Amino acid sequence: MTSVNRGYGTAQATSCSDAVPAVDNPDILFGGDRGEVPYSRIIVSVPRELGARTLQLPRHVPGNLKRDFVVNAVTPISRQDIASAFHANGPRKSRVFLFVHGYSTTFDRAVFRFAQLVHDADAQAVPILFSWPSCGRFLDYKRDMDNASYSRSVLAQLLQTTIDSPAIDEVVVLAHSMGAWLAVEAVRQVALQHGGTPGKITSLILASSDLDVGVFRRQAEDMGPKRPWITIFVAQHDRAFQLSQFISRGGARLGGIDLSREDYQQAYWALRASPCWISAR
Secondary structure (H helix, E strand, O other), X not given: OEEEOOOEEXXXXXXXXXXXXXXXXXXXXXXXXXXXXXXXXXXXXXXOOOOOOOOOOOOOOOOOOOOOOEEEEEEEEOHHHHHHHHOOOOOOOEEEEEEEOOXXXXXXXXXXXXXXXXXXXXXXXXXXXEEOOOOOOOOOHHHHHHHHHHOHHHHHHHHHXXXXXXXXXXXXXXXXXXXHHHHHHHHHHHHHHHOOOOOOEEEEEEEOOOOEHHHXXXXXXXXXXXXXXXXXXXXXXXXXXXXXXXXXXXXXEHHHOOOOOHHHHHHHHOOOOOOEEEEEO
16 A cells, blocks of 8 residues: 655555544644544655655644655545455455554654655555554653553454455564554454464564563463564663653563573573564664
């Protein structure tokens, strides 16, 4: 569902959000409060002059097409029709690229960040954004954690919908920050329902994961011996980790661990029944 035109690149994705519409600002599609689960198809134009890994947000609505990432169209999709969004490649089976954003990330910022990822990667996949109702403020950590917990069953249902589709043969999940806990928990929930992780969920990529180390190990064990390939990127000097460790009274977060410590190395060797690659940066 990604195409590039001559003047501008367009990143097109299906989004799922369980936040309520922002009624006090017509320029914002969803706010940070909980609500029903609408699905939408969103098309974002990307300035061709911008280099990779560059995200230029519009200063004013609707934005400058030559300079900014701009939303061109938002089309609602009914729950009954969501499966049809997976047939982008016609009879050919597709890979799904599912992104779960992190803490302090509003819906609009998540859309633009995901559009950048889809455009830069030029991945031959059906891009899906799962947006949970983040307040978008650094000091609302506890509220964001509660909202992420509230959203886990909705994400599990979305995963189930993708693996049930005959048009999909592979699901790759990328999750950032607090979204990593949500993504791992949703995969765990699906695995428990199936007696093991469905084979279509092949890869779980966790970037700067705001997730307790012990909780992650238990979640991975619950997925069964045939877990997806798990890639973990760590960032020890993340400001959000400092806040989450303070709130959790010093509990080590998965994305901030020191990989040179022997106790962490032993813990991951204990999970070697499943491929688990750890990348440090």
